Amino acid sequence: MAAKKENIRNFSIIAHIDHGKSTLADRLLEKTQSVAVRDMTEQLLDDMDLERERGITIKAHAVKLNYKAQDGEEYELNLIDTPGHVDFNYEVSRSLAACEGAVLIVDASQGIEAQTLANTYLALDHDLEIVPVINKIDLPAADPERVANEVEEVIGLECMNAPRVSAKTGENIEQVLEKIVSDIPAPLDSDDSKPLRALVFDSVYDNYKGVIVYVRVVDGKIKAGDTMRMMATGAEFTVVDVGYMRATSMESAKELTSGEVGYITASIKTVGDARVGDTVTTAEYPATEPLPGYRKVNPMVFCGVYPADGADYENLREALEKLQLNDAALSFEPETSGALGFGFRCGFLGLLHLEIIQERLEREYDLDLVTTIPSVVYRIHLTDGTVMEIDNPTNYPDPAYIDFCEEPITNANIYAPNEYVGAIMDLCQERRGVFKNMTYVTPDRVDIAYELPLNEIIYDFFDVLKSRTKGYASFDYEIKGYERSNLVKLDVLLNGDGVDALSFIIHSDKAYGRARKIAEKLKENIPRQMFEIPVQIAIGGKVIARETIKAMRKDVLAKCYGGDITRKKKLLEKQKEGKKRMRHFGTVEVPQEAFMAVLKLDE
């Protein structure tokens, strides 16, 4: 049953990672009795195992809460959860676009962090009413007054009356609900009589219903039996069901009307057909203009994903297809490597996205994988004027035909206590960063702005940053665009033969250091072979680093064990089996583990 428009509140919760977003969401569900206490598992909204383990929300979800406020009115609160990582910034922005307000959580001891600001600005971009909440007041180090001041000074939000809560203990949660009701506007400019325009802010594949499309209805209405049309793709489907999302179930409804948040199912086969940000209208009464802000998300980071056992190739394909059903941002296409056999070139939004997919493939589909070094998309301008976009070093053209190269650059912001400024600047310098600006957010916290090449941060930047700042720094980036760069392709040669899967593109300043490191790693990890094996790292034809794997000296069975020939035979057969598991590069045999160690080249 639909509430009066005046009594609808659509909101998101935004926060820096670990400031308690999911815990607060859980408390809100509990307070509004959307879930029985016995059904509460920690962080109910994050229902992927991985999310719960990593403590981050990967995909957005939404839930409708009913709340009887102190003014005696029944309110319909639609909580739209948002992913909390830079890789998913576009999805965050679509979730925010579905709301009129946002609850901003700030940790009472840590104060403002990188994503606090980034998400706040994102929310302000969407003209959202922001309700600040100071969380974790139960912590010994909590200093809500200081943090409230910080929020007022830095963001300019009135914060003196902001609820001070502990999502963990449940203290003052009621105040949050009251603030939502009093401060966040109702979707009053919605109009049921206009043609349907509903914003897709998430879509999830379900084995029984097909894709469940999560929408915010901006104008018009939709019901089962309507023919829905996706305005970006033109695809049409007959609506099977519409309704509201409850915490633990879906609640079918007669129709969804403007201002409301709900779901649509229409036997849609893949989430690629109902992309986040697209506008749903009806074929019967179509809107002319889609809602603003749609873009197809493009993968930024690519790597080869190969089954460790070639026999798993088809299983890997099936697993990727299944994951793609639910993840329109994941791309993949077959590729072959001389070294690794058959696999897929996969595209991801960022490194976290890559890791999540890799982990899900290994965990949920029980696959053993080898992944190649991640790459960004480079633009190579050839002397004949054509431009190539390259995400796989294998396709790197002959340098003789290259006029110049471009690589993606990001605007990155790092927030940290000022004592780490030196360490952070050193790191950014090492990563070819260009210093832009540094501002004191508070007397002892800084916001350092750098331009950083994307290929310098996709790999391990965040891990290194955290370790050099004892975990205090936070980090956020967005793509600025492409810039000219002096790139080279490094080739790895074992015994003179190139190993395609180990090639990668790198800035020429870094080539020598990296080449030496790779050569050392290979030497460490490849067992001695029958013959001496030169390990060479080359740019074009020029070798810039070299190591030698010594020839094996001894592999012999001294005794014949009183005529136990079978034992000896078995030993040799075992050796043969061992060889099968090796990757063969020309005459060189490299064990799987060694290969992984090289790809996971730590700094």
Added chain:
Amino acid sequence: MKNIGLYIHVPFCKSKCPYCDFYSMRMCGGQADDYTACVLESLEHWADRLGRKADTLYFGGGTPSLLGGSNIALITRRAKALFGVDGEITVECNPSATEDDFFDTVAKAGVNRISLGMQSAVDSERRKLGRVADSKRVEECIKAARGVGISNITLDVMLGVPDQTAESLKKTIDFCLKNDVPHISAYMLKLEEGTYYYNNAEKLNLPDEDATADMYTFLGDILEENGYRNYEISNFAKPGFEGKHNLKYWNCEEYLGIGPSAHSFINGKRFFYPRDIDAFRLGCEPVPDGDGGGEEEYIMLRLRLAEGVVFDDFRARFGQSFSAKILEKAREFEKHGLVEISEESLSLTRKGFLLSNTIISSLIYG
């Protein structure tokens, strides 16, 4: 029909050496005679069943000398009577577990070769290997054997044992040369699963792969200079003193093994007695271990010999020429000085011996 070899396994030791995984146990009172009786019974049984002649007899262990001279003599006489053994008769002896009159007793029964488990002539190294007798005792054994007319003596030497260096190995080699034994077996230590050495490898100060390989080469060079031939990977002999019984293994010829854990190869079948002395005493049948004597097995075994695979012999045995495919693969190894290919044969060099597992497995299995 060709004569077979006879092997008698004696599964007793005074104490277990920390690197050894052969089947052996401590001996209790009366067990020597009891076990001897079982062996005699088994010999009768097999002589009846096979109706074959043997020309070598080998007592291995364990520590065969622990059975006592008279028991060894008893078994030897019975084997001669039942199988007509008229050739090489070897007994493995641990210098610390051999009575004074042992050599005299066994020589009279026909034993004509003694294998002494010396392992190292450096006493500190020997002790770490669990060997209690000192090198003086080894020398006494050699003299005692010679005193009763047994001049065919082989010494076991181990390479790559804890604390060993090129210098200490040189002392062991000098000991062998000084005593002028006609045969030396030089085994590289292999860490066998379940042994003390295997479980404590990192504490043992073991020479590394390169050092051990160097020792092997060094030993081979010196022995060859002194008239020994490296006729098998681990065996060195003056001309005419090659171990005839062991050659049967490497030539893929037939042998019958008696005693728990002993292996046999008869009429194309391999079989063995399980590692269970009670099962043997109760007269349990050996366990089948599949067919033997195929081409791959023959090649695998013959390549352990310096002579290698002789193409004419191969053709005579299998009725077809030696595989051209294997030869082609061998060419790659030839380039690196690991194998030698001639009109007549394919064989491993000493450098190749050191890598024989890899070479043989890639020749046979690709």
